[in-house]
Every structure is written in structure tokens, then in C-alpha cells.
Amino acid sequence: MKPEYPAAIGPLNVTAESRTPPDASIEAFVAGLPKVELHLHLIGSATPDSLVRLARRHPDGGVPTDLDALARWLRFTDFAQFGAAYGKISRLVTGGDDLLALIGGLAEALAASAVRYAEVTVTPLTHLRNGLRPDELADALGLGRARAARDCDVELGWIFDVSGDLGPPAAADTLRWVLGHQPPGTVGFGLGGPERDVPRAAFKDAFEQAVAAGLHSVPHAGETEGPHSVWSALRELKAERIGHGISSVTDPLLLEHLAAGGVALEVCPTSNARTGAATIENHPLPALLRAGVRVSLATDNPGLFNTSLNNEYLLCHHALRLSRAQLVTLARTGAEAAFCSSAQRRRILDEINAFAHENEASVNADRPDQHGSTGSSLPAVSSSRSTSTARNWPAE
Numbered sequence: 001m002k003p004e005y006p007a008a009i010g011p012l013n014v015t016a017e018s019r020t021p022p023d024a025s026i027e028a029f030v031a032g033l034p035k036v037e038l039h040l041h042l043i044g045s046a047t048p049d050s051l052v053r054l055a056r057r058h059p060d061g062g063v064p065t066d067l068d069a070l071a072r073w074l075r076f077t078d079f080a081q082f083g084a085a086y087g088k089i090s091r092l093v094t095g096g097d098d099l100l101a102l103i104g105g106l107a108e109a110l111a112a113s114a115v116r117y118a119e120v121t122v123t124p125l126t127h128l129r130n131g132l133r134p135d136e137l138a139d140a141l142g143l144g145r146a147r148a149a150r151d152c153d154v155e156l157g158w159i160f161d162v163s164g165d166l167g168p169p170a171a172a173d174t175l176r177w178v179l180g181h182q183p184p185g186t187v188g189f190g191l192g193g194p195e196r197d198v199p200r201a202a203f204k205d206a207f208e209q210a211v212a213a214g215l216h217s218v219p220h221a222g223e224t225e226g227p228h229s230v231w232s233a234l235r236e237l238k239a240e241r242i243g244h245g246i247s248s249v250t251d252p253l254l255l256e257h258l259a260a261g262g263v264a265l266e267v268c269p270t271s272n273a274r275t276g277a278a279t280i281e282n283h284p285l286p287a288l289l290r291a292g293v294r295v296s297l298a299t300d301n302p303g304l305f306n307t308s309l310n311n312e313y314l315l316c317h318h319a320l321r322l323s324r325a326q327l328v329t330l331a332r333t334g335a336e337a338a339f340c341s342s343a344q345r346r347r348i349l350d351e352i353n354a355f356a357h358e359n360e361a362s363v364n365a366d367r368p369d370q371h372g373s374t375g376s377s378l379p380a381v382s383s384s385r386s387t388s389t390a391r392n393w394p395a396e
């Protein structure tokens with residue numbers, strides 16, 4: 001069965017129609033722009049080759065063992081299908097070597113998108129329950145991170161999350177492992193998995209302890225639930241960034257609050273299209289930018305969604321009508337919102353600024369008005385919930 005995806009969600013579907021010059025070299029521009037990736041899951045980053053290798057080692061795991069069948073199997077149309085596939089893939093990872101292979105493939109993919117620094121979400125309980133020993137998990141992450149820096153020149157930070165459907169006791173178990181092991185690069189504590197019927201506030205205690213221990217709070221919220229979920233993440237979980245947060249676009253007060261506080265949203269357009277959280281045609285990203293909300297562009301599960309950070313930037317340009325200057329701003333926001341050292345942030349920002357300077361002519365020539373009226377002309381956001389961008393969103 002062929003899933004019905006929006007017209008422009010993947011590398012094969014980014015079209016040139018309705019574009020105007022100087023787009024001829026937009027691919028080279030995006031490929032050269034130094035970037036930061038702040039929202040991607042280690043399991044979901046598994047490349048097709050890595051997945052097939054893992055599946056062949058565990059042929060009874062329910063994951064196809066050849067590339068064509070795998071590609072068909074990965075055509076999700078909703079969050080439930082995605083979650084089921086994600087669970088099966090997770091169960092293939094049973095040893096430190098499996099993790100090292102995933103991290104190696106991930107680092108190569110990040111380097112191919114000119115990513116200098118990435119914060120990767122790892123779900124410790126998933127791996128511990130699938131047979132990894134607590135020390136083995138921490139050691140594999142430490143070694144994988146060192147190899148990524150050495151071999152691919154990509155710095156990795158770790159965000160450790162819990163799948164919300166497992167409940168607060170699982171969050172406490174996760175935090176116990178994190179604080180007991182703290183692999184090098186540990187930066188944050190997260191909350192992932194399904195959002196429906198999983199109130200953010202239920203995890204208040206675990207996040208309080210995590211923040212008290214020096215971890216940054218980075219829960220998912222406002223992906224498949226309304227803005228109430230984002231408010232809760234901010235208030236109860238003290239979120240410093242929000243994973244997704246796209247439903248914020250339906251709440252003008254929340255938009256003002258996010259913009260005033262400088263809270264960045266990690267926005268993943270292809271992921272939203274693949275899980276049914278949003279369509280590309282009505283994607284909230286341009287409206288979030290118009291409202292002054294900081295947006296860091298990300299991939300979420302690039303391996304499973306057949307995307308890359310470069311592809312997300314191209315998608316923003318072609319389908320969401322962002323100008324080159326806006327793409328540079330997305331890259332800067334990624335660096336500014338990262339939980340890396342200030343020296344590292346400075347290095348990446350200097351690199352982005354140098355790139356923008358070198359490409360000043362093409363940035364200036366690519367004025368927002370050349371991209372039509374839908375994305376980049378920066379009108380004020382309506383205070384009404386019936387804006388065209390928000391129209392398809394579920395009620396709070």
C-alpha cells in the first residue's frame with residue numbers, strides 16, 4: 001500500500017517548480033552551511049545499511065533483512081506505526097558493539113550534513129531491558145563519542161530520555177542510571193515516546209531531580225498534543241528547549257511567552273509529516289519564525305524517515321519558502337540553543353558567520369519576496385486561532 005504523504009517531504013520530492021533564481025546553487029549553499037543538530041534519537045538515526053546488518057544478526061526480530069523490503073517497511077503513516085517499528089528496531093540492539101555501529105553510522109551521516117555538534121537522545125531503559133549491562137551502555141556511548149570526534153570531527157552530547165508511556169517509575173530508574181554513570185558528553189534529561197494520555201506533569205519529580213543534578217531539561221511536548229502540553233513542559237518540567245513544540249502556533253500567548261523567554265523549539269518537518277503530526281503544506285515553522293520564536297531545525301529520526309539535516313534545510317527553502325538568510329538564522333539558533341561549552345559555541349558561530357560573509361552576495365540576492373507570500377514576508381502573527389497556518393490543528 002502506498003502511503004499518502006504530502007507532496008514535498010523527502011529528498012526525492014524536493015522540487016524546483018515555482019522557484020526563482022538564484023536557487024541554482026542552493027544545494028551547495030546548504031551543504032556548506034555549518035550546522036548543529038539538537039533533536040535526533042540514536043535508534044531512529046540508524047542508516048538502512050546499519051539496520052539491515054542488525055536485522056540479519058537477529059532474523060527473527062521482525063525487521064526486514066534486505067534493503068528494498070526495509071524501505072517498504074519504513075513507510076509509516078502515523079505515530080502508532082512508527083512507534084511499533086521503533087520498538088522492533090530497538091530490540092535488535094543487544095550489545096555494546098551494536099551501539100558502536102549505530103553511533104559510527106550516525107557520526108558519518110552528521111558529518112555529511114556539515115554538522116559540527118549534535119545532541120543525541122538515548123533511551124537507557126530500552127537498552128538495559130534489551131540486555132545491555134549498565135556499564136556496557138555507558139562505555140559504548142563514551143567510546144562511540146570519542147570515535148565520532150576523532151573520525152568524523154563531530155562532537156556529540158547525550159540527552160537521556162524516558163518513554164513517557166512507561167510512567168514516572170521508569171523516569172526515576174532512568175535518572176538513577178544517568179547519575180550513576182554520566183558518560184562523557186552527558187548534557188540533558190528528556191521525555192519522549194507517545195504524548196497522548198501522557199501528561200508532562202506526571203514527570204515533575206524526576207525532572208526536578210535531574211535539573212538539581214545539573215542536567216538540562218529537554219522534554220518533547222506539543223508534537224501530537226496541543227499547546228497545553230508545552231505550557232506544562234515549561235511550568236512543571238522547567239523545559240529549557242522543547243522537542244517539537246509545533247502546536248504552540250495555535251496559542252498566541254504561548255508564542256509570546258516562548259519568544260520573550262528565548263526558549264528554542266526543535267522543529268522536525270519531515271518527522272511531523274511522516275507521523276501525521278503536521279503536513280508540510282501547513283507546517284507551523286514559518287509562523288513560529290514570524291512570531292519571533294527561536295527554531296532549531298532537526299531530523300528526529302533521520303534513518304527511519306529517510307532524511308538528513310541538509311534535506312531539512314532544503315525542504316525549508318523549497319517547500320516552506322525560507323530565504324538563505326533565514327536558513328543561516330536557523331543554523332545560528334542551533335548553535336545558540338546548544339548545551340555545548342561556550343568556547344565550542346563561539347567556534348561554531350564564528351564558522352557560520354564566516355560562511356554567511358563568504359556567501360553574502362547570494363544571501364542578499366535571495367530576498368524573502370522572491371519566495372512568494374507564504375513563508376518569508378514576515379507579517380505579524382494573527383492573534384486569532386483561525387489563521388491559515390493553525391487551521392488544521394487540533395483544539396487544545
Ligand SMILES: [Zn+2]
Nearest residue numbers: 192220243300
Ligand atoms: Zn523526538
